[in-house]
Amino acid sequence: MRVTFLGTSGAVPTTERNPSALFVNRDGDKLLFDCGEGTQRQMMRFGTGFAVDHVFVTHTHGDHVLGIPGLLQTFDFNDREEPLAIHAPAGTRGTIEDLVSVTGDTPSFPVRITQVSAGDTVLDGDGYEVRAIRTQHRCQSVGYAVVEDDRKGRFDREKAEEELGIEPGPKYSKLHRGEPVEHEGRTIQPEAVVGPDRPGRTLVYTGDTRPTDSVVEASEDADLLVHDATFADDWAERARKTAHATGREAAEVAQEAGAKRLALTHISTRYGGNPTPILSDAREAFDGEVFVPDDGRRIDVPFPDE
Template sequence: MRVTFLGTSGAIPTTQRNTSSVFCNRDGDYLLFDCGEGTQRQMMRYGTGFAIDHLFVTHLHGDHVLGIPGLLQTFDFNDREAPVAIHTPAGTRGNVKQLIEANGTTPSYPVRINEVSAGDTVLDRSEYEVRAIATEHRCTSVGYVVAEDDRKGEFDREKAEEELGIPPGPKYSKLHRGEAIEHDGRTVEPEEVVGPPRPGRTVVYTGDTLPTESVVAASEGADLLVHDATFAQDRADRAAATAHSTAAEAADVARRAGVRTLALTHLSTRYAGQADTLGAEAREVFDGEVVVAEDGMERHVQFPD
């Protein structure tokens, strides 16, 4: 799983940072989270490609959605035929539709606008799902969790071959699938040679939010938490007034949730050239890995084991 930060600035772009967007390549499934102005150019610049079928919107502030019309128009120019699904918080479908049709045209391919609420399974695939989670901002908002299913336990080939005398072949596959086999006059249960299920990977993207218990709960044990970190701690009052988080508050969420890596994003333009200040504050609170996201940064999310 590879996560590419396409836009990491808060509210308005800078010469170094575009507005909010995060691209996730989950083993060939391309998922886009938020789509600030200029996102399509960032997708070209950082080589993610345009082959997305699902766009997940956290809320409708301009720095998270103004790139949608241009991206959809580019799809049209490229003769796209496949449908696109836009997932957006409950009650905002009409606004998204108006945004798409603002120039007086509609895409020639199907565009489905799906309203979601916290707790919904937004996308259900055979090996993973995307869920909406509750966040707290100045408007209707959600965050998203990409959560993989548990993987099969490790197969103990040495025990199967040397202790139980089972030769390599189809019986190994059956055991690894959880099926018992007959060998040398007895039944061999899968548990004898297959370990417990191993966890998949989990990525959490909050969008804009105050630090919330819902995000702590949804991020428990996550491999990557991408969290709003608009301000440094000396601007905590400003963060609270605008329903954002400080870097230290994001780090406290990461600490309490026990995540592996915290990525700070949506950085205020006041920290242009000083982003390390936010990283330093976060590291005082959270002793896991802290990265200050930058446009074009890629994170390869490894399996926990």
């Protein structure tokens, strides 16, 4: 699972930070979370490509959706034929439809708009799901969790070969699939050579939100939590009034959830090119790895046991 931060600014872009967008390559499936103005240029600049089949919108404030018309037009110019699904919070279909048709042209490829609510399984992928989670902002909003299925346990080849006398071959595959095999007059059960299931990875992207119990729950043991951290403590009251979070509040969510890594995004222009105050506050409240990504930063999310 590879994550590219395409836009990490708050509502107003800066020369260093674009409005919100996050690109996730999950074993070849390309997922785009939010699509602020200029996202298509960021995709070109940072080499993600345009092979996106699903766009997940957290809410319809302009800094999260104004990139949609341009991206669709680029898809058209590239003679796209594959359908595109845009997922957005319940009650926002009309806004998304307006964005799709704002130029007066109809895309030459199918565009499917789905409205989602907290608790919905938005996408049932191959070996993973994308789930909508409840967030708290000034409008209809959701966050999203990419949750992988458990993986098969480790196969103990040494035990299979040396202790049980099973030569490498089809029997190994059957045992790893959870099927018993017959060997030298006895039945070998899978658990004899296959360890317990291993957890997959979890990535949570909140969009704009106050700290909420629902995000804590969705982020339990998450491998990466990408959380709104618009302000440092010096603007905590502003964060409350505008339904955003501070770096410290995001860190408290991550700490309570037991997340492994925390990325702080949606950085206010008040901090210019120096988000150190936000990061410093967060480090006081979170024991794990915490960082403020620059636009274009690309990270790999390892499996929990790696």
